Amino acid sequence: MHLGVIPDGNRRWARERGIPTLMGHKRGMEAMKTVSLAAFERGVSQLTLFGFSTENWSRTSEEVKYLMALFYTLLDEGIDEFEKRGIRFKFLGSREKLPKRLIKLIDRVEARTARLLGGTLALCLNYGGQQEMADALKSMIAAGVKPEEVTPELVAEHLYAGSEIGPLDLIIRTSGEHRSSGFMLWRAAYAEYYFSPKNWPDFTTDDLDLALADFAGRQRRFGS
Secondary structure: OEEEEEOOOHHHHHHHOOOOHHHHHHHHHHHHHHHHHHHHHOOOOEEEEEEEEHHHHHOOHHHHHHHHHHHHHHHHHHHHHHHHHOEEEEEEOOOOOOOHHHHHHHHHHHHHHOOOOOEEEEEEEEEOHHHHHHHHHHHHHHOOOOHHHOOHHHHHHOOOOHHHOOOOOEEEEOOOOOOOOOOOOOOOOOOEEEEOOOOHHHOOHHHHHHHHHHHHOOOOOOOO
């Protein structure tokens, strides 16, 4: 099963408590670690998290720097846990604009976990669904693909991480929002959605269980 998560509501959670919004991101990152490990324990084979979109660069420089530091810490401290649990890490997004030291760490974590088979954790950083499609087209053009050779399967091969990341089965979005925000547009073609009213820092493993149970009770038709 491939689970996608749009962890929305960190800043809202902080504002409701009258604390700095950056603390909301910190708590959100802690929830990300807890829920991610719980997802793999429950049989999820691929988990993709929407961490930072191409639109998020419009936020204040202070917030952006703080988020980049949090992602660095998440990967730097998490690599041993990834290896212990056999979890492979994959980066999805554009490396453009990302801090150089974060890019180096991403490459190191990907290389160190490349052969692990216990599950795949993908993190979307500097990611946009439309940008991914544009980059896939650029990749096909650069490879000399002819128009008559283009198929859905070929397009999928040119997405970020290619065939290493499969189609999404379920997407969870928190904070009561009901939109995709461009998350994994191609791979979400037949995904089911589950919307939680909770802000992401309040989302627990019990909430994850509710989402997975709801998904298990759905009948997927895939257009038939």
